[in-house]
Amino acid sequence: MGEKYLSEVIEEHKEEIIGKTDFKDYWDYIHYTETKLYDSTKENENNLILITAGVGAGKNTWIQKCLTKELHGFEKILFITSRKLIKEQMLKDINFSNEYIVCKNYGLNYVITHHSLKEFFRSPEALEKLNELGFRYIVIDEVHSLIADAGYTDTAFYLYSLLQYYHAHGIKIICLSATTKNVLPFFEHFKNFKHFDFTDECKNVKPKSIKVISKAKAFQLLSQANSENKMIYMANSVTDICNSYYKKLTKDFNVDTSSIGIIISDSRCKTEKSNTKNDKLKLCLNNMPFLVDYIVKQETLPENINIVLATSRIREGINIKDDNITAMFCEAHDIIDIAQFSGRYRGNLETLYIIHDTKAHYRKEDIENLELEYNFLSSFELVNINIYSSILLYKATGIKTPYLNDKNYNYYNSSITSLPTDLLEEKISFLETGNKSEKQILDFDQKYYLKAFNNFQKYIQQKYPLLEYNIILQKYELYLAKYYYIKEEYNNYINYKKDPVTYLKGIFQIDNIELDNSIDKITSEIKEENKKIILSYLQNNNYLNTILSREKQNDILFDIQTLPDIYLKQNYSTLGILLKAHNIKTQRKGSNKDGNIIILTN
Known part of the structure; x- marks a missing residue:
């Protein structure tokens, strides 16, 4: 474990991490930023940086004391954190604010939590509002939350979407964490991504x-x-x-x-x-x-x-x-x-x-169902969902998504032009109440389809927990972070x-x-509870009173020892030993060489 702070070790890689900083004057900087937008040779520049540094390495201190000094003119830092408590820590610094108007009018750096970030994804206009602040750096603190928070909130989905957005626009993104192993698969999807692991060089708080x-x-x-x-x-x-x-x-x-x-x-x-x-x-x-x-x-x-x-x-x-x-x-x-x-x-x-x-939070069958859902959606169902959602959106607003190209539009023309049964009945009742203008009829249809669009979204996200709707791109996407998290x-x-x-x-x-x-102290009550759990598992899977091969026994042993509700004092080497320890009888079937057994009902 090293004894340096992040601000010390980063100096050796400063330009790679934060970009060019040795400008002759302000106009030299302006020339650099303008030419960068049109210079194709800049495509290989590392716009996405992942920094691993241990707990206590001074990551936030580096942002406040060092990174802020690299700003020019009205440039700002967008500091994103998963925790309200970290936000409060950052707001102790007078150069940071969580008030949008204050940042815009007084040039302060913007501090925002994942939860608040979600509000900027309500519409393209809301996202453009965020862009008006003119960020030079996007700093994502505790970036492991991309995975760690995905199990119980959709805010990590919006963080990932924002990361994709700013990366595509060439804005420097600096991600920080003490634990980055779980998020590395995400970063592999991006071009121009570079990882700096300073774990061995920096301070790292550990228990004795x-x-x-x-x-x-x-x-x-x-x-x-x-x-x-x-x-x-x-x-x-x-x-x-x-x-x-x-x-x-x-x-x-x-x-x-x-x-x-x-x-x-x-x-x-x-x-x-x-x-x-x-x-x-x-x-x-x-x-x-x-x-x-x-x-x-x-x-x-x-x-x-x-x-x-x-x-x-x-x-x-x-x-x-x-x-x-x-x-x-x-x-x-x-x-x-x-x-x-x-x-x-x-x-x-x-x-x-x-x-x-x-x-445990998850059982083996949860993982099996997760894989089924992921494979089903990624193979073809996600496309179908987006096409149907696009049809509803088009009928409600007139907006055409890429899923309604000419080919798809013609193919699904009957779905686009036909009226659902419930709408047909409602429309007949509506028209029977008196003469209606074309605008009134159009408004009636659009109101129906907007409701259908919103109801479909609720239905899909309840049926498929791995899906989230990207309002900016107007399509459903796999919430990969949740998949990896589980x-x-x-x-x-x-x-x-x-x-x-x-x-x-x-x-x-x-x-x-x-x-x-x-x-190691297993009480008789715990042992009896274990026995009930084991027997319930064996019965539910039809493993009682049937011949089990040695290979099958190993599978069953693994399953039992990883059941979330069971508390075992040790890992057992064979299924027979585990069952005997819990007074569950077995009978050998065939020769000892075969190793087959039958688990008997007591």
Whole structure:
């Protein structure tokens, strides 16, 4: 691990990363930018840059202190982040604003979140409004969110669309992250893309040690938190935090309610406050804005807060520099979540605890269905969807998309000119009410088709979660980030389950990783629950009372050991050993050499 900050190592590659900067004067710069627009030899210039630098390398500091100095005249930086908390950090700098009019009138750099970015994709006019600010650099912070956020929001789709748009227009785009492995496949699709990996040269915040423990052990440790030993717990679920964990700490372990802070999304906070009947939990949620604001500004936890229960909202945008945080707990098994969360504490964290007994978000059948949907859409169905959508759009607005070229228009002429049954009935009733002008009839038709267009969009996006509608290009596109996210999330979980220590070493490149003996303690209740899960799986797949080959047994073993709801203390070498451990009887069929067995119903 290096000891340099990003601003130091970037100097060696400055022109490659940010472009030419050694202009004689302002007019030399103007001449350069104008000729660049018409000079075909500039096509090979690296307009898309991906920078990998560890947590704590000073990525945002480089933007504020160094990149801003390369601007000329009314040029600006568009700084895009996935987290509101990072936005608040950037707005501490007087050269940055999140107010569009202020940036336009006073030449400040524009800070925007993914959620706000979506508003500029409502129409071509809205996107042109963004362009009027005159950006020289587009900076995408925490670019791993292209993948990491795709599982629960469509905002990453618009970020990817914006990236494509500015790349096509030759604007310099600089993407930053400490964890870029998952987004590299995306960047391979672009021309003139260059990756600078400064991980080994720059500072990189890492825990001193990692311990894999059970959830039960984690709460025993959490209950011991005090002003000298503060702790942060990142959970996978808001529901778990509010309905289980808060209650467990305050009721089962008698933790003082005033010493617990909660950080979740603003929208979920509002929902949980309205739903809960626990007055102390409601008070804790009411205090959340103060807690977040305090941490962002002071970069420490408030004196009275010893435990923070948080979702992935805390994963980015918060830097905590207390010298009394002794433990952090992470339920996630995803590479990005673990690395980003552990980096929130900029001190020398003694131990990062990984919670072993958490459930997977996706099952094997989810991945199989995902592949079916992806292959079906990409082969031909997406084209059909866009043609039908284009017909509705044309009838509603008169706009012709590229999908309604002369050939397609003639081929689908009957679909374009015919009236659906429901419209025909409505139109007859409409015309029977009295004489109607051509304009009234046209307005009636257009109103119907606009409604049909919008309803079709809702239907398609509900039926095919991998599709998003690009308003600027007026077509449906595969949300590739979601596709990669789901597969990556599942693969990470499987790889973790196979060998937690090797998996975690691959993330942090440290040797001090151990499995706590708490994960080996399987209670009789857990064992009985495992048995129910296994039998349910075997029954649902018709594996009971049937001859199973050795090859099939291996497939079944893999499936069982990666079931999201099961908690096993070890990986079993054979299906027979696993079944015996859970008191499920088998019978050998044929010779020992064949290895065939029958799983018996008890």
